[in-house]
Amino acid sequence: MTWVEELSEPHELRRCIRDLVALSTLPAIWKSYNPRQIADSVAAAMLSMLNVDIVYISVPELRDERAVEVTRTRDAVSSGSGVLIERLLRSAWLGRCDEVFVIDIPFAPGKLRIAVTPIGIGGNAVIVAGSISPQFPRETDRLLLGIAANDTTIALQRWHAEAEQRRLVALTERSSEFVGVASLDGTPQYLNAAGFDLIGLSDIEEAQRHNVLDFFAPEERTRARLELMPLVMKTGRWLGEINLRHFRTGEVIPFFVDWFRIDDPRTGRPTNLATVSRDLRSQKKLEADLRRLNESLEQRVVERTSELAEALQRLTVESQERLRSDARAHALQLELFHSSRLSAAGQMAGALAHELNQPLTAFTNSVNAGRRMIANGAHCRTDTVRDVLGEAADQALRAGEIIRRLREFVTRGETEIRNESLPDLIRGASDLATAGTGAHGVQVRLRFDPRAETALVNRIQIQQVMFNLIRNAHEAMAQSEWRELEVATARLDDESIEIAVIDHGTGLPVEIAEHLFEPFHTTKSDGMGMGLSICRSIVEAHGGKLRYEPNSSGGAIFRLTLPDGGKS
């Protein structure tokens, strides 16, 4: 008997139609059901509609959804054996789909006829129905099981799709980026929460009173309308930075805008405009902060560098200044010493010239007068000539007296005489005389006789003498190849010591050497011819001697003898 013949019976037909209607209402109920609830509902419906004793539904794990197994049994099957049957079914149907098979009933005598119907969502999703009725499954049973499997498939697929969509919506809504969708003419259709918030709109109704072009800052709108929107329509996408405007506050907000077109995947025709855009304020602020930080850092580096450079410059200048002022001070000291000596000598020479001019004039006049008187013969009176000659002699003596006074003046000064350390005295004089003559590159060698440590002298005066002698030696060697100056002390005898100043300069011609110690004899272009004369006066005032002898190896030797200090 075919299932169509069975349906010819009015009772069966009515029952089948009733079941079909009942089954068709189920998907509407499942709208908010999860897979387990759907499976349970199907199982319950099959148990009530079909002449079955047990329904087992298995939905395998699908994407993130856990696997579901549901078993429903008629009251005839004790609940205790349900689990057993379930395990039995689970192992029994494996690998068998769309077929009917028979197993022994574990809890009662007889056989259980099993029908397996696949659910079309892939995997091993099945509806397994079992009955002890020997007619199972009839055609109507198969028909209803097939429809139930179909409905379950659709319900599960819809559930999965909706779950996907819910996740996407949640993501979109929770995103901090501006997400929006609009129609092709620019009417807003969707904005996520961030979208509303960022541009100051409260809901989609308010948004739909505007065009998406109004979202842009006023000065950007023309560009957006004429340039960007056509570009998106044409190429599908525009990416770039552009300013939007907050509707409430009017604040202009920089965005990184990804504006794109959504196309219908089947027809390829554009359906929507959409955007995912990022608020750049914090980024810009960060960038600006970073830039400022960089700049201030650079500025500080520049400032610090220039400070350092300035400090360095200052130090350099200061050190140069110090060097210069040291050199100046040194030169000045030397100049002072020299000029005091020179000016004393100069004043002395000036005074000497004037003082001497008078007696010399009178002397010359007298002598010439006497000469003329004698020449005139006739009215020459002897006593007058005697007077004239007497005057001449007096004036010559007067001139000599002036020179003697000057000499005394020169050697007078500080008259304190005591034991002085010769090495100290000579070193001092040498340092002073050598200073400023560095260019000559003279090698100075001081040699001190331990037996001639001290001399009885006026330190200032003898130092002046030593200064003169050493300075002369330096100047004498300015042009020499062999520039070595030796100052040596030596004990002569119990009562006197000697200081020798030995140079390797040009030496002195005999005619000069003869008049060396006479005043106004000089070999120097700028000399006065007073130095050695005064030196000798000073030395003689100390009871010593100053004399010159030529150096056998070229140059000059001045020997200065002084009374020994040790004995006094």
Next chain:
Amino acid sequence: MAHERVVYIVDDDPAVRRSLEWLLDAAGFRAVSYATPKAFLVVAGGLPAGCALLDVRMPEMDGLQVQSRLLSIKPDLPVIVMTGQGDVQTAVCAMKAGAVDFIEKPYSDDALIAAIESALTACAPKDRTGDIAAAVALVDTLSPRERQVLEALVAGRPNKVIAFDLGISVRTVEVHRARMMDRLGVAQFAEAVRLSVLASLAGSG
């Protein structure tokens, strides 16, 4: 004695005065000496013609001041100034102020007497025109460089400074100086100064 040639001596040094009197007396002049400028100036207005021999360095009043006073009291009295050695500046001043000559102490009797003779002949400061013309002629024989050196020396500059100013060596200055003295026919620098000053007076009459 047809014409008495009087020399008025003003010097504060008695020995110089005495010896000058003897010398000038022996040389045929009548010497009248004054110990102070004041003593001379008091009587100067009424003195007979002659020539004045003024010492530059005197206490109270120096020779140049005496000279300028004399110019108002007795302008026709020729003046010879006795200067110290190398006192070029004073000599130049004296010459410019109208002294007919200057002479450096100590001087030779010939130089002194020549100067006095010349002064007495000229008789008055205004009659220096002959001397001036002669000086101009002599100075004109100098090369430009030699004249520069002469002018600088008359201005009292030392050789070193002249060398620096002219951009030549001291040695070259010395050479110019020697040649300049040669051309002017003078042995003493004072004479060169005298010529130079005289020549410089040519324009001013």
